Amino acid sequence: MNDMTPTREQREAALEGMGCRRKRVEDIRFTQGKGNYVDDVKLPGMLHGDFVRSPHAHARVKAIHTEEALKVPGVLAVITAETLKTVNLAWMPTLAGDVQMVLADGKVLFQNQEVAFVVATDRYAADDGVSKVVVEYEPLPVLVDPFKAMDPDAPVLREDLAGKTVGAHGPRKHHNHIFEWSVGDKELTDAAFKKAEVTIKEMISYHRTHPSPLETCQCVCAFDKIKGELTIWGTFQAPHVIRTVVSLIAKIPEQKIHVIAPDIGGGFGNKVGAYPGYICAAVASIVTGKPVKWVEDRIENLTATAFARDYHMTTEIAATKDGKVTGLRVHVLADHGGFDACADPSKWPAGFFNIVTGSYDFPVAHLSVDGVYTNKAPGGVAYRCSFRVTEAAYCIERAMDILAQKLGMDPAELRLKNFVKPEQFPYHSALGWEYDSGDYHTAMRKMMEAVDYAGLRKEQAEKRAAFKRGETREIMGIGVSFFTEIVGAGPSKNCDILGIAMFDSCEIRLHPTGAGIARMGTKSQGQGHETTWAQIIASEIGIPADNIMVEEGNTDTAPYGLGTYGSRSTPVAGAAIAMAARKIKAKAQMIAAYKLEVHEDDLEWDIDGFRVKGLPEKVMSMKDICWAAYNSVPPGMEPGLEAVSYYDPPNMTYPFGAYLCVMDIDVDTGVYKVRRFYALDDCGTRINPMIIEGQIHGGLTEAFAIAMGQEIRYDSEGNVVTGSFMDFFMPTAVETPHWETDFTVTPSPHHPIGAKGVGESPNVGGVPAFSNAVNDAFAFLGATHIQMPHDYWRNWQAAKNLGVVA
Amino acid sequence: MPKTHITMKVNGSEVEGLAEPRTLLVHFLREQAQLTGTHIGCETSHCGACTIDIDGMSVKSCTMLAVQANGAEITTIEGMANADGTLSPLQEGFRMMHGLQCGFCTPGMIIRAHRLLKENPSPTEAEIRAGISGNICRCTGYQNIVKAIQYAAAKINGVEFQEAAE
Numbered sequence: 001m002n003d004m005t006p007t008r009e010q011r012e013a014a015l016e017g018m019g020c021r022r023k024r025v026e027d028i029r030f031t032q033g034k035g036n037y038v039d040d041v042k043l044p045g046m047l048h049g050d051f052v053r054s055p056h057a058h059a060r061v062k063a064i065h066t067e068e069a070l071k072v073p074g075v076l077a078v079i080t081a082e083t084l085k086t087v088n089l090a091w092m093p094t095l096a097g098d099v100q101m102v103l104a105d106g107k108v109l110f111q112n113q114e115v116a117f118v119v120a121t122d123r124y125a126a127d128d129g130v131s132k133v134v135v136e137y138e139p140l141p142v143l144v145d146p147f148k149a150m151d152p153d154a155p156v157l158r159e160d161l162a163g164k165t166v167g168a169h170g171p172r173k174h175h176n177h178i179f180e181w182s183v184g185d186k187e188l189t190d191a192a193f194k195k196a197e198v199t200i201k202e203m204i205s206y207h208r209t210h211p212s213p214l215e216t217c218q219c220v221c222a223f224d225k226i227k228g229e230l231t232i233w234g235t236f237q238a239p240h241v242i243r244t245v246v247s248l249i250a251k252i253p254e255q256k257i258h259v260i261a262p263d264i265g266g267g268f269g270n271k272v273g274a275y276p277g278y279i280c281a282a283v284a285s286i287v288t289g290k291p292v293k294w295v296e297d298r299i300e301n302l303t304a305t306a307f308a309r310d311y312h313m314t315t316e317i318a319a320t321k322d323g324k325v326t327g328l329r330v331h332v333l334a335d336h337g338g339f340d341a342c343a344d345p346s347k348w349p350a351g352f353f354n355i356v357t358g359s360y361d362f363p364v365a366h367l368s369v370d371g372v373y374t375n376k377a378p379g380g381v382a383y384r385c386s387f388r389v390t391e392a393a394y395c396i397e398r399a400m401d402i403l404a405q406k407l408g409m410d411p412a413e414l415r416l417k418n419f420v421k422p423e424q425f426p427y428h429s430a431l432g433w434e435y436d437s438g439d440y441h442t443a444m445r446k447m448m449e450a451v452d453y454a455g456l457r458k459e460q461a462e463k464r465a466a467f468k469r470g471e472t473r474e475i476m477g478i479g480v481s482f483f484t485e486i487v488g489a490g491p492s493k494n495c496d497i498l499g500i501a502m503f504d505s506c507e508i509r510l511h512p513t514g515a516g517i518a519r520m521g522t523k524s525q526g527q528g529h530e531t532t533w534a535q536i537i538a539s540e541i542g543i544p545a546d547n548i549m550v551e552e553g554n555t556d557t558a559p560y561g562l563g564t565y566g567s568r569s570t571p572v573a574g575a576a577i578a579m580a581a582r583k584i585k586a587k588a589q590m591i592a593a594y595k596l597e598v599h600e601d602d603l604e605w606d607i608d609g610f611r612v613k614g615l616p617e618k619v620m621s622m623k624d625i626c627w628a629a630y631n632s633v634p635p636g637m638e639p640g641l642e643a644v645s646y647y648d649p650p651n652m653t654y655p656f657g658a659y660l661c662v663m664d665i666d667v668d669t670g671v672y673k674v675r676r677f678y679a680l681d682d683c684g685t686r687i688n689p690m691i692i693e694g695q696i697h698g699g700l701t702e703a704f705a706i707a708m709g710q711e712i713r714y715d716s717e718g719n720v721v722t723g724s725f726m727d728f729f730m731p732t733a734v735e736t737p738h739w740e741t742d743f744t745v746t747p748s749p750h751h752p753i754g755a756k757g758v759g760e761s762p763n764v765g766g767v768p769a770f771s772n773a774v775n776d777a778f779a780f781l782g783a784t785h786i787q788m789p790h791d792y793w794r795n796w797q798a799a800k801n802l803g804v805v806a
Numbered sequence: 807m808p809k810t811h812i813t814m815k816v817n818g819s820e821v822e823g824l825a826e827p828r829t830l831l832v833h834f835l836r837e838q839a840q841l842t843g844t845h846i847g848c849e850t851s852h853c854g855a856c857t858i859d860i861d862g863m864s865v866k867s868c869t870m871l872a873v874q875a876n877g878a879e880i881t882t883i884e885g886m887a888n889a890d891g892t893l894s895p896l897q898e899g900f901r902m903m904h905g906l907q908c909g910f911c912t913p914g915m916i917i918r919a920h921r922l923l924k925e926n927p928s929p930t931e932a933e934i935r936a937g938i939s940g941n942i943c944r945c946t947g948y949q950n951i952v953k954a955i956q957y958a959a960a961k962i963n964g965v966e967f968q969e970a971a972e
Contacts (some may be wrong), residue, residue, distance in 0.1 A: 023901055030909030031897040031916065033843015033883030040842040081903045124828065214910045214944045215854055265845070265910030266944050298848040526908025526945050694904045699945030725852035725942070733935040733948040 011607045016546065017539030018753065021690035024531045026524075035263040038218045041233045043291040046220065047076065047282050050126035050132045051300070052116040054108035057375040057718020058143070058155065061104050062136040064116055069132040074125025076288060078133060079117040079280055081105040083287075089279055091160075092249055095272075095497060096265075096349065097168025097477075098178070098380060099160070102276045107140070108727045109157055109338030110377045112303040115282040121291060140377045142718040143176070145313065146335035148374035150174040157338060161498055169339075169349040178340050178371035183354045183431050189366035192327030196318030201405050201634050202785045206391045206767075208310035208335065208376070208712045212382040212549075212728065213525070215265025216301040221281040223293035229256040230285070234278060236261040237271045238563025241497055243555045245274055248498075250282065261553035267525035268702070269381040272565050275305050286711045302728055303720045306343070307376070307712050308383030310335040310621035311353075311391040315399045322407050325418050328365040328430070330356055330395060334380070336371050342512055343565075344379030344387045345495040345502060351387025352486045352652075354431035358396035359440050359484040359656060360418040365430040375718045384702055384763040386487040386566035393483040397768035398775070398785065405779055411480045411772070412453060422640070433486060435654045436748050436756075438682070443744050444482055447658035447680045450742060455476075456662060464780045475781070476769045479661035479773025483765035487757045488571025488653040497562060501648060504573040505559035506580045508537060509642040512630040514623030515547040518580075521561010522573040523553045527759060529569065533577055536753065540581035541588070542608030542622040559644055567655070567757035570687065571748070576647035578752035584644035587629075590621040591641075594634040605658055610653055653748045653756035657681040659769040665777050667804050670796030672774070674704070676738035679765070682744045684756035696762045697739050703766025705731050706773075709791040729791070778802060810877040812866065818852045819821030825872040832856045835873035835882060843883035847942070854941030857914035858882050864921045865880070870880055883913035886920065895961040896954070903969075905954030907945035915941050919955045928959055931970075 006014070016022045029035055039607060052064075055591040066078040084090040089100045104115040107171035118129035125627035141155040148154055153203055156162075156175050165172055169179035185569040191197060236242045239261040247254040264271065296305065311332050318327035336342060344351040350369040357365050382388070400418075404411040419440040420427045448451075456478050463476045474541055510516035518533055529552060534545035536541040552558060561573060585605070592610040593600040594616060603610040609621035620628075629641035662676040686692055709729035713722045722728045747754025767788075774790040775783060781802045786794070799805045807884050809824035816839055823838040835841045835858070847855035849868050856868040859881040888894050899905065906912040915938060922929065922937040929937060934955050935948070943951060953969060960967035 024904070026909065027901040028893075029908060030886055030912050031883075031893060031900050031905055033841070033913045035843075035909045037842075037910065039836075039843070039846070042837075123833075124826065212944070214853060214908070214942065215845070216847075264908065265847075266908040268944070296851075298850065391947050526910075664959065690904050694907060694946060694950060697949050698907060698945045699947075701947035702944070724850055725848050726850065730852070730944075732939040732942060733952065734939045736935075736948050739947060739949055 008607060015538040015542060015544050015608060017535050018685065018687050020535060020549060022531055022535055022545060022688055024527060024528050026530050030326065037215055037233050037263050037265055038220060038233050041220045041262070043220065043222055046291040046293055047119050047121060047122040048126045049117050049119050049284050049292050049294045050123065050130050051114045052118065052130050052135065053112040054104065055111065055117050056108055056137050056139050057111045058109060058140040059137040060140060061115065062138055065134040066116065068134065069129040072125060072128045072132055074121040075118060075129035077119040077284065078129065079103065079119065079284060084283060087170050089249065089283060092274065092279055093347065094339060094341040095735065096340040096342040096344065097346065098597065100339035100341055102279045107159070110375055111720055112300065114276040116255060117284065119284045119288060129767065133355050144374060144714050144716060146333050146372050146374050146717050149176040149374055157375065159273065173655045176373045178336055178373060179349045180368060180370050181349045182368035184366035185364055186366045188364040189327050189329050192364050193316065193329065196218060196326055197321045197447050198319045198407060199316060200399065200406050201316040202399065202402050203313050204313045204395055204398050204785065205787050206309045206311045206313065206394050207381065207788055208307050209309050209440045209710050210302050210712050210728070211268035211270035211381065212302060213266030213268055213270050216296040216298060217271060217275055217277065217305050218295040219278050219281050220293045221285040221289055223285040224528055225289055229259065230282060231258040232282065233260045233262060235264050235271045236268045237525060237565050239523055239553055239555050240560050241443060241563060242274060244500065246282065259555040261523050264523065264525040269308060269383045269385065269565055270306050271525065272381055273306055273341060298725060299723050302712065303723045304377050306341070306379035306381040307337070307709065308379065308381050311390060313391065313395045315395055317399055317403050319403060323407050323414050323417050325360055325362055328362045330367045332369040333638060334369055334371040335374050335376065336380055337374055337376035337378040339378040340371060341378035343382060345489055346497055347494065348372040348387060351382065353388040353392045355389055355433060355484065355486045356392040357429050357431055358393065359420060359482050361420050361424070361431045367431060376714060383568055384699055384760045386485060386489065386760055387785045389485050390764045390767065391766045394768050395769070397481045397483065398771060399417065401772050402784055410457070412444065412448060415480070415482050416441060434651060435484065436651055436718060436750055438484065438654060438656055439744065439746050439747050440482065440656060443658045443680055446742065447660055447678060451676065451678050464712050473666060475665050475667060475777045477663045477665065477773035477777025479663065479769040479771065479776055481659040481765050481769035481772060484654055484656045485761055485764050486643060486652045486654055487567035487760065488649055489566050489568050490652055491650060492648045498662035500562065502562045503646050503648040504561040504576050505644065505646045506573060506576040507559045507644040508580045508584055510543070510584065510626050512627050514543060514626045515550045516543060517551060518577065519558045520550065520573055521559055522564045522569045524564060527564065527569065532687045532691060536574060536577045537581050540578055541585050565575045567760040570755045570757045571653045571751060572647060572649055574755050575649060575752045576645045579647055580645035583645065584641055587641060588622060588625045589635065591625050591628050591633055595628055595632070596620055633643055650750050653684065653751060655681065655683045655756040655758060655761050657761055657765050659765045661769040663773040663777060665774070665795055667799040670792035670794070670799065672795060677763060678740045678742065679738050680742040680744065681758060681761050682746050684745065684747045684751065685754035686743070686745065687755060692758050693741050695759050696741050699760065699762025700739050701731060701736050701764045703763045704737065704770060705729055706769035707767045707788055707790060709789045711789050807871040810873050812873055814875050814878045814880055816880045817882060827873055829872040830868055831872045831875050832867035835867060841882050841884050845910055845913060847910065852942065854918065855911050855914045857918045857941060859917055859921055864918050881917065884918055886916060893934065896960040899954035899957035899961070903950045903953040903957050905946060905951040911941060911943045915951060916941065918957065923959055923962060927963060
């Protein structure tokens with residue numbers, strides 16, 4: 001060995017594998033304005049489509065007059081429900097087993113609902129056409145309050161469902177009722193409450209909000225009449241699912257549909273489902289024979305495509321006097337808007353809300369969810385969330401604080417007392433999940449030490465005393481949150497979308513020179529998959545990450561996958577990558593054994609190749625094995641070095657974390673200041689710490705926005721009053737707090753590389769930390785629960801209601 | 807609608823074309839000049855994805871008419887790289903400090919930061935945060951964008967970049 005031979009450390013570092021803060025390959029194009037987003041796609045003769053939308057929240061559509069619009073220069077067609085009926089597309093199926101109008105068919109059910117689609121030579125002409133379409137409406141009584149949806153005299157919203165007493169998820173109790181879903185043992189839970197020493201009960205609302213990625217939803221559809229092929233470029237988090245859905249509803253053979261999701265400007269759940277814009281652009285392209293682009297504007301995005309949350313959770317905990325929880329009972333009223341377009345695995349009408357027992361060892365629990373229709377936009381997507389996990393985490397974390405307050409216990413102590421213990425894993429929760437791994441006590445104590453929790457409580461006690469003495473008008477809140485997520489949907493035994501099991505996939509193909517390509521069923525919207533997927537491969541098979549190109553989003557070339565949402569990419573596709581890589585490694589070992597003239601069992605893996613056991617000089621690198629795979633494989637073996645893996649996970653993964661927020665609030669103005677925010681995450685094995693920290697920063701900023709003001713609000717007539725970035729809280733760099741991140745590592749025992757997923761954790765754990773801080777600040781003045789969002793005005797209102805301001 | 811002939815200098819090259827009086831500058835740049843690096847996020851001047859540099863000022867091109875830019879000198883993200891094609895200090899800073907994720911706000915953010923550093927070559931963290939407050943990012947939480955701009959400032963000023971501890 002001479003001095004030029006790289007050391008083991010140097011060989012390891014050259015791979016830039018797992019654990020490396022590898023800089024992102026995507027950034028080379030993004031920092032130069034060379035990304036390729038949907039609106040950047042331009043095709044010869046391309047037309048533009050734009051919607052006529054309803055100003056009413058509930059109205060009968062008496063007539064649509066298109067004559068004047070068709071006279072506008074550049075306008076070629078106006079598509080209405082009548083047009084769509086000729087191709088049987090006036091309605092489309094939703095992921096939740098409901099149907100949704102593509103264009104208003106006889107009535108409208110929410111403000112800004114799509115009524116007609118104007119197709120023109122450019123976007124200005126399309127807009128001119130929209131302004132010339134005249135729609136005659138007959139306004140109907142509007143239903144905004146979900147708590148009034150099942151009143152006997154509530155207006156009938158869904159006339160198409162008249163007489164249907166059974167929906168996709170069982171019996172319907174009322175004309176505005178969608179489903180009731182219940183889990184857990186009701187009798188045992190009721191019994192636990194009967195004999196409880198202490199109980200709490202609170203209606204905890206998680207308001208309606210919106211994912212609002214910076215790039216709105218958009219598509220370009222191009223139908224080739226000669227070949228009978230439809231190509232769709234779109235903002236799709238799940239391109240393969242879109243292809244299958246389009247094939248099923250438009251009756252185009254699936255091989256003749258090409259779905260391409262190019263670079264996507266953020267998704268956060270907004271880009272999972274299928275929207276009327278996609279259907280209308282596709283139909284317009286088929287009708288006109290030209291490519292048609294549809295680009296949603298921001299107001300349309302906020303008011304019409306896929307809201308999130310809107311869960312109203314009546315929560316009860318039973319406990320002993322010394323703070324041991326003995327039962328949990330939750331009833332949720334879920335506001336789904338005019339159609340149930342909730343994006344959950346098909347058998348889960350309330351997603352994985354039954355993770356609501358959280359990190360605590362509840363012996364018994366019962367949950368029931370009622371979904372109702374209202375005159376609001378459809379949706380119910382997982383906004384940086386794994387299917388209602390954010391709502392569940394908020395519910396239990398707020399309720400634990402309320403219980404602590406009632407018991408006079410410290411909220412951190414109450415949590416430590418009730419955590420699932422490390423030796424209880426795999427842990428079977430009262431509502432049916434099997435938690436894979438966790439060490440909650442260690443994470444919580446690490447957080448408490450890092451922030452000097454005892455010191456903070458001491459300072460708070462002093463400030464409270466000073467407030468009572470009239471020496472300050474500022475109150476201090478300490479928000480504790482400890483969340484357990486359930487991500488990685490999911491095992492085929494319990495997760496599918498429209499019958500397709502929620503596996504994911506990876507195909508790796510290595511080239512003769514020691515380079516390769518990995519194609520995936522997932523689709524990054526900013527998560528950096530092109531960077532991190534290559535790192536997994538680098539660690540698994542010793543090819544430098546820089547030599548692996550990652551490609552996603554083209555349904556013609558990528559293996560079938562269910563896409564990226566619900567923090568499922570690393571738990572599911574990340575596992576597929578490792579499994580495909582291991583298939584390659586097994587073949588590589590046979591090739592190396594043949595070339596080194598030893599038995600396979602005499603070889604051992606060493607960072608970037610195989611070496612003969614006991615003979616460290618006798619090695620064959622993966623680079624050399626790649627070359628050999630294309631010219632001198634063992635007799636009888638097929639040449640080439642590639643593999644595909646479709647990974648059906650045996651279980652979900654359960655990331656967790658301990659967050660703490662310190663906030664000061666001026667009672668006279670309601671103005672708050674986040675003094676400190678500390679986030680400890682345990683996502684199992686960490687693939688790229690730089691990207692993990694970036695995900696945490698971003699998710700915490702979204703959580704901050706949601707907890708402190710970001711709301712889709714309606715007035716009593718069903719008008720959206722927060723329909724632009726003027727009114728919909730979007731924090732800038734000035735409002736956004738500084739984030740401190742930390743971690744523990746508890747690998748998932750069933751995942752090939754032990755990774756659990758992290759993207760959503762900060763949104764899930766962040767919201768309760770902020771809300772608990774506000775509630776904790778006001779607690780000594782007599783507050784038990786103040787509803788989100790906690791903007792300045794509401795904080796001031798809270799102070800007024802508590803009698804501390806006039 | 808009648809069209810007006812307009813010319814402007816974009817990233818050092820003459821660009822000319824016909825624009826309706828109502829044509830937005832961002833559409834003119836994206837559709838006619840084929841410079842799609844400048845993005846549209848809200849059409850109401852709130853998000854800053856469409857930020858470009860016009861005659862030494864940061865401007866949101868979604869709320870400026872193309873005809874108003876007649877004769878102007880414009881820099882877009884496509885004009886930000888060094889003359890030899892390598893990444894400029896700001897572009898490099900965004901990559902090194904992980905100041906971007908989906909990349910949609912990035913062009914506007916870099917163009918804005920470019921003008922900010924011309925106005926204030928050594929900004930404090932608070933000055934950076936105020937200076938980019940017209941640009942919304944949904945992915946990063948801004949913390950690494952601040953670091954990216956500090957990195958670029960240090961590089962431009964020829965001093966060593968010291969990353970602040972978390």
